Amino acid sequence: xxxxxxxxxxxxxxxxxxxxxxxxxxxxxxxxxxxxxxxxxxxxxxxxxxxxxxxxxxxxxxxxxxxxxxxxxxxxxxxxxxxxxxxxxxxxxxxxxxxxxxxxxxxxxxxxxxxxxxxxxxxxxxxxxxxxxxxxxxxxxxxxxxxxxxxxxxxxxxxxxxxxxxxxxxxxxxxxxxxxxxxxxxxxxxxxxxxxxxxxxxxxxxxxxxxxxxxxxxxxxxxxxxxxxxxxxxxxxxxxxxxxxxxxxxxxxxxxxxxxxxxxxxxxxxxxxxxxxxxxxxxxxxxxxxxxxxxxxxxxxxxxxxxxxxxxxxxxxxxxxxxxxxxxxxxxxxxxxxxxxxxxxxxxxxxxxxxxxxxxxxxxxxxxxxxxxxxxxxxxxxxxxxxxxxxxxxx
Amino acid sequence: xxxxxxxxxxxxxxxxxxxxxxxxxxxxxxxxxxxxxxxxxxxxxxxxxxxxxxxxxxxxxxxxxxxxxxxxxxxxxxxxxxxxxxxxxxxxxxxxxxxxxxxxxxxxxxxxxxxxxxxxxxxxxxxxxxxxxxxxxxxxxxxxxxxxxxxxxxxxxxxxxxxxxxxxxxxxxxxxxxxxxxxxxxxxxxxxxxxxxxxxxxxxxxxxxxxxxxxxxxxxxxxxxxxxxxxxxxxxxxxxxxxxxxxxxxxxxxxxxxxxxxxxxxxxxxxxxxxxxxxxxxxxxxxxxxxxxxxxxxxxxxxxxxxxxxxxxxxxxxxxxxxxxxxxxxxxxxxxxxxxxxxxxxxxxxxxxxxxxxxxxxxxxxxxxxxxxxxxxxxxxxxxxxxxxxxxxxx
Numbered sequence: 205x206x207x208x209x210x211x212x213x214x215x216x217x218x219x220x221x222x223x224x225x226x227x228x229x230x231x232x233x234x235x236x237x238x239x240x241x242x243x244x245x246x247x248x249x250x251x252x253x254x255x256x257x258x259x260x261x262x263x264x265x266x267x268x269x270x271x272x273x274x275x276x277x278x279x280x281x282x283x284x285x286x287x288x289x290x291x292x293x294x295x296x297x298x299x300x301x302x303x304x305x306x307x308x309x310x311x312x313x314x315x316x317x318x319x320x321x322x323x324x325x326x327x328x329x330x331x332x333x334x335x336x337x338x339x340x341x342x343x344x345x346x347x348x349x350x351x352x353x354x355x356x357x358x359x360x361x362x363x364x365x366x367x368x369x370x371x372x373x374x375x376x377x378x379x380x381x382x383x384x385x386x387x388x389x390x391x392x393x394x395x396x397x398x399x400x401x402x403x404x405x406x407x408x409x410x411x412x413x414x415x416x417x418x419x420x421x422x423x424x425x426x427x428x429x430x431x432x433x434x435x436x437x438x439x440x441x442x443x444x445x446x447x448x449x450x451x452x453x454x455x456x457x458x459x460x461x462x463x464x465x466x467x468x469x470x471x472x473x474x475x476x477x478x479x480x481x482x483x484x485x486x487x488x489x490x491x492x493x494x495x496x497x498x499x500x501x502x503x504x505x506x507x508x509x510x511x512x513x514x515x516x517x518x519x520x521x522x523x524x525x526x527x528x529x530x531x532x533x534x535x536x537x538x539x540x541x542x543x544x545x546x547x548x549x550x551x552x553x554x555x556x557x558x559x560x561x562x563x564x565x566x567x568x569x570x571x572x573x574x575x576x577x578x579x580x581x582x583x584x585x586x587x588x589x590x591x592x593x594x595x596x597x598x599x
Numbered sequence: 600x601x602x603x604x605x606x607x608x609x610x611x612x613x614x615x616x617x618x619x620x621x622x623x624x625x626x627x628x629x630x631x632x633x634x635x636x637x638x639x640x641x642x643x644x645x646x647x648x649x650x651x652x653x654x655x656x657x658x659x660x661x662x663x664x665x666x667x668x669x670x671x672x673x674x675x676x677x678x679x680x681x682x683x684x685x686x687x688x689x690x691x692x693x694x695x696x697x698x699x700x701x702x703x704x705x706x707x708x709x710x711x712x713x714x715x716x717x718x719x720x721x722x723x724x725x726x727x728x729x730x731x732x733x734x735x736x737x738x739x740x741x742x743x744x745x746x747x748x749x750x751x752x753x754x755x756x757x758x759x760x761x762x763x764x765x766x767x768x769x770x771x772x773x774x775x776x777x778x779x780x781x782x783x784x785x786x787x788x789x790x791x792x793x794x795x796x797x798x799x800x801x802x803x804x805x806x807x808x809x810x811x812x813x814x815x816x817x818x819x820x821x822x823x824x825x826x827x828x829x830x831x832x833x834x835x836x837x838x839x840x841x842x843x844x845x846x847x848x849x850x851x852x853x854x855x856x857x858x859x860x861x862x863x864x865x866x867x868x869x870x871x872x873x874x875x876x877x878x879x880x881x882x883x884x885x886x887x888x889x890x891x892x893x894x895x896x897x898x899x900x901x902x903x904x905x906x907x908x909x910x911x912x913x914x915x916x917x918x919x920x921x922x923x924x925x926x927x928x929x930x931x932x933x934x935x936x937x938x939x940x941x942x943x944x945x946x947x948x949x950x951x952x953x954x955x956x957x958x959x960x961x962x963x964x965x966x967x968x969x970x971x972x973x974x975x976x977x978x979x980x981x982x983x984x985x986x987x988x989x990x991x992x993x994x
Contacts (some may be wrong), residue, residue, distance in 0.1 A: 206663070207660050207663045207664065208660070209660050209878065210653070210656035210657060210875065212652070212653045212656055213653055213656065213657050213876075214876075215653075217634055217637070217865060217868055217869060219638055219646065219861075219865065220638075220640075220646060221638045222640070222641075222644070224639065226641060228858065229639050229641060229642070229858060231639060232638070232639050237636040237637070238636050239612055240635045240636055241632040241633050241636040242632070243614055243617065243626065243632065244625075244626060244803070244809065245614060245617070246624060246941060247624070247810070249617070251613075251614065251615060255612070257607070258605070258608055258610075261605035261607055261608065262608050264602055265602050265603070265605055268601070268602045278674055278675050278678075279674045279678065279836065279857075280859065280860070281857070282835070282857040282858075283674065283836055286835065286836045290834075310835070313835055314834075314835045314836075317831055317832070317833045317835060318833065406858070408858065414639065415639070415642070415860045415862070416673060416811055416812075416859075416862070438713065439712060440709045441674065441677055441678055441709075460946075461677075462675040462676070462677040463624060463801070463810045464675065464811075465675070465809055465863065466614075466624075467635055467811070467862065467866065468860065470614065471862065473612055474612060476608060480604035481609075483604065484604075
């Protein structure tokens with residue numbers, strides 16, 4: 205038996221250009237895209253190591269941290285979640301998951317596989333966790349690790365009180381993991397000041413970089429804990445002591461850990477360069493303003509935000525209730541077909557119930573907000589009209 | 600405290616163009632590089648899923664397999680090694696590692712973290728394992744998983760007899776994992792015919808794609824075994840039942856598993872397109888011819904190959920003994936400084952002892968072979984001369 209070469213690869217690659225206003229990835233700028241067609245570098249070439257150093261400095265800035273153990277995991281955002289949990293958890297450690305959407309459940313799945321004793325504190329539908337809810341669960345379960353998602357992109361919920369959680373964890377020998385995959389750049393996050401132990405973010409959201417390379421940072425306290433583990437972290441690929449050595453985090457010689465993608469490094473560096481040039485505060489301000497305008501527009505269209513309390517709304521991924529009788533999929537299809545615009549549906553418990561509109565990086569501009577509002581309106585009207593016509597034709 | 604934006608990111612990105620003739624990554628063609636500046640696609644957009652399907656067909660061809668469970672892991676080559684072991688191993692499973700360089704030890708480190716009872720069969724320095732050696736160890740240890748590296752890039756050793764190992768494993772309820780990271784495209788590999796259970800390769804070697812996306816395939820038999828595990832695989836990110844669902848391998852609806860890098864998919868698709876157009880046999884033939892010419896040239900230069908038996912030499916990564924009294928680093932530096940050419944030193948047990956010359960993908964041409972030979976010669980002569988001058992100046 206011989207497997208023949210596939211005919212499908214005889215067709216040339218064609219990639220349409222879309223406006224990505226779902227929960228991510230967001231669009232990369234032309235500058236980021238062009239950077240990725242630079243020639244490949246070896247993973248230990250001095251020029252590559254220098255770019256890694258520069259990327260590291262950029263990450264420290266966007267995380268507002270001085271942590272030495274700041275680096276990237278060579279994988280999707282989920283690999284950041286894996287690395288955070290894999291390094292902190294030993295068998296039977298109690299891990300408390302703060303749940304405000306699907307990502308806490310995802311983290312729970314990962315943590316259980318690592319041998320954790322997983323407990324939950326779950327917000328009621330469409331709300332963030334209150335500090336009291338978390339505190340009560342914390343006192344009940346006495347976790348070794350507390351996980352929260354600052355911005356849950358499945359529900360559009362912003363989890364506040366991270367500063368208070370940082371303090372709480374310090375007082376009780378617990379490590380605080382904060383998922384800022386969808387929130388970073390769209391809302392305030394001060395890793396050091398808030399005493400966060402591990403944070404990781406998505407490169408392909410507000411940062412405007414390519415997917416596949418995930419910034420992560422570990423506090424000195426977390427690192428000390430990891431160095432004192434009784435057993436090795438269960439995954440070599442996510443072992444932060446080894447990855448950090450390759451990233452030159454510990455002042456020791458660089459040792460090969462894996463072959464990093466220089467291509468993705470170029471893209472991320474360009475994205476960080478642009479981000480740093482604009483300045484963190486101004487980027488956050490812009491995302492907040494865009495979301496405010498979107499929320500106003502949604503109200504003017506007679507639609508309703510999914511997250512009830514304004515203060516609990518994530519500026520980067522905005523969830524809007526699907527109006528009664530409307531099929532969200534038809535709306536999304538309309539926007540994509542007619543305008544090459546991605547508007548997304550819900551995920552997990554919000555599936556069928558919400559639209560998700562991402563305002564991130566390149567797409568967090570007032571012009572894009574007005575565009576998406578106008579297209580959303582047009583799409584809903586058109587679908588209502590079509591439904592009406594179908595109804596009439598039956599009479 | 601506030602962390603300021605880093606000054607290093609004010610400098611524009613500069614990436615030098617080099618000829619990468621170390622153990623990998625190899626150069627990407629201009630066509631592959633340009634593909635990667637295409638706009639980003641969402642990870643569930645139909646166009647993205649179609650590219651994944653096409654990439655899957657390309658991988659089946661280069662692996663010579665009809666396995667449904669053929670996909671990519673979103674990570675470096677090492678993530679393929681992780682995924683292979685993570686899915687097959689349960690606590691206390693006996694795993695036999697065939698060692699012909701550092702990669703067997705790396706796999707052993709990973710497997711132990713997954714709870715395996717790791718045993719070894721190690722080749723003597725500079726030689727491949729004989730079939731008898733493996734058979735003896737196999738009978739002694741009765742492993743659940745047998746791991747071999749077809750081409751160990753740290754030593755330049757080609758491990759033959761994979762067909763016989765496939766047969767042996769089938770007869771004894773053992774699963775055969777073959778690392779073809781550095782060998783695929785440079786030597787024959789017939790996944791189905793040889794009854795290999797899991798194989799994974801590097802995208803950035805003979806395939807000519809970008810690093811960071813790792814083709815992998817699981818036999819139907821391996822998949823059945825994985826479906827019958829008593830416990831979930833220890834890592835969500837490497838769970839082949841979930842990844843395969845996202846890759847549309849099982850005829851079930853596509854479910855989000857992680858955000859794939861569309862950028863790397865474009866690059867890999869272009870690389871596979873080119874590879875398939877040339878044809879597997881002709882690509883392998885070219886790599887073999889290039890290595891033969893290199894070996895001849897090495898002999899003519901009065902140098903010696905590290906791997907003694909010709910049949911044990913890997914065509915893609917060629918190891919050459921560093922002549923007595925010569926510092927390999929000076930030779931490599933000379934080639935890089937004067938010609939932007941990467942020649943590499945050894946790794947692990949071969950460090951200091953060998954040069955490693957990669958002939959892979961774009962760089963597996965007779966012209967490149969002649970170039971690297973001529974530069975190697977010039978570099979060694981120049982360093983000898985310099986040493987002589989230093990010696991004389993002391994007199």
